[in-house]
Amino acid sequence: MKAAARPLVASLLLALAPATQALAQSCAMCGSSFGQNDPVQRAFSWSILFLMATPYTIVGAVALWLVYMHRRAAGRRRSAGGGVS
Amino acid sequence: MDAATTLAIPQRIASPAGPRAATPAVSNTRLAMIIVIGTECMFFAGLIGAYLVFRLAAARWPPADLPRLPLGVTALNTLVLFSSLLPMTQALRAVRRVDPRALVSGVRRTAVMGLAFLVVQGVEWARLVDHGFTLASGTYGATFYVLIGCHALHVLVAVTWLAVVALLAARGRFTRRRHAGLEMCAWYWYFVCGLWAVLFPLVYLY
Numbered sequence: 571m572k573a574a575a576r577p578l579v580a581s582l583l584l585a586l587a588p589a590t591q592a593l594a595q596s597c598a599m600c601g602s603s604f605g606q607n608d609p610v611q612r613a614f615s616w617s618i619l620f621l622m623a624t625p626y627t628i629v630g631a632v633a634l635w636l637v638y639m640h641r642r643a644a645g646r647r648r649s650a651g652g653g654v655s
Numbered sequence: 656m657d658a659a660t661t662l663a664i665p666q667r668i669a670s671p672a673g674p675r676a677a678t679p680a681v682s683n684t685r686l687a688m689i690i691v692i693g694t695e696c697m698f699f700a701g702l703i704g705a706y707l708v709f710r711l712a713a714a715r716w717p718p719a720d721l722p723r724l725p726l727g728v729t730a731l732n733t734l735v736l737f738s739s740l741l742p743m744t745q746a747l748r749a750v751r752r753v754d755p756r757a758l759v760s761g762v763r764r765t766a767v768m769g770l771a772f773l774v775v776q777g778v779e780w781a782r783l784v785d786h787g788f789t790l791a792s793g794t795y796g797a798t799f800y801v802l803i804g805c806h807a808l809h810v811l812v813a814v815t816w817l818a819v820v821a822l823l824a825a826r827g828r829f830t831r832r833r834h835a836g837l838e839m840c841a842w843y844w845y846f847v848c849g850l851w852a853v854l855f856p857l858v859y860l861y
Contacts (some may be wrong), residue, residue, distance in 0.1 A: 607710060609710075609713075609714070610712040612711055612712075613707060613709070613710070613712035614708060616707055616711055617703075617704040617705070617707040617708045617711075620700070620703065620707060621700055621701070621704045624697065624700040625700075628693050628696050628697070629693075632689055634700045636680075636681060639681050640680045641679045642680070643678075643679075644680075645690030647694035652786065
């Protein structure tokens with residue numbers, strides 16, 4: 571079991587390595603144009619986070635609603651059919 | 656009916672539940688409206704993203720030489736807009752319990768409240784322009800007028816839609832089972848009000 575987990579841990583560490591602060595600059599613009607604690611950098615960061623979260627929120631909400639509607643319709647069909655699915 | 660024809664009928668239609676069983680869980684009208692509202696959400700997300708960049712990057716917001724936004728009047732206006740959700744919901748309930756008078760009254764009251772919101776916004780904008788705060792007043796003016804202007808445009812579209820729905824409701828075009836036009840209009844109105852719940856704190860309070 572331990573031997574099987576080693577490649578997994580190694581892959582995980584390899585995947586997390588680029589997430590260190592020095593390598594987390596998305597492009598040359600962010601890496602070179604803004605200084606430490608630059609408000610523009612912070613502004614871009616929050617804006618990107620917001621824009622990234624929005625589609626996931628919308629699609630997630632719609633998907634949940636569709637699942638709810640399908641389950642409700644299935645329940646109604648079952649009750650209309652006298653409990654026979 | 657011969658045996659071949661009987662076999663050709665799908666089981667779900669031939670079942671005791673009848674046509675009800677063949678009805679989709681989510682109608683095409685609702686799906687279309689979800690796509691419209693989702694697209695609108697992404698459009699406004701883009702505008703809000705741009706606003707956030709300018710807002711967070713600015714050393715001073717709003718700039719010292721520009722007039723402050725009318726917070727009190729807009730807060731009252733917000734109250735009017737949010738209050739309009741009540742008659743809209745009452746109208747939806749009225750069509751389901753077959754109450755045409757309450758239906759027409761609810762839609763009309765919603766439209767009037769939406770129009771009142773637009774008029775107050777217009778008056779406030781005229782005052783801001785008089786004080787020298789225009790679309791050309793730097794990034795502050797540009798983001799404010801584009802963001803709030805786009806919302807006002809959506810309210811205008813929604814109020815026009817409400818007026819048409821009120822007219823159709825007065826002519827008795829909506830029934831308990833067929834009122835997709837009213838329901839989609841209500842969805843759009845809820846969206847417009849929900850959007851303002853995000854925009855008002857972001858632009859006026861933050």
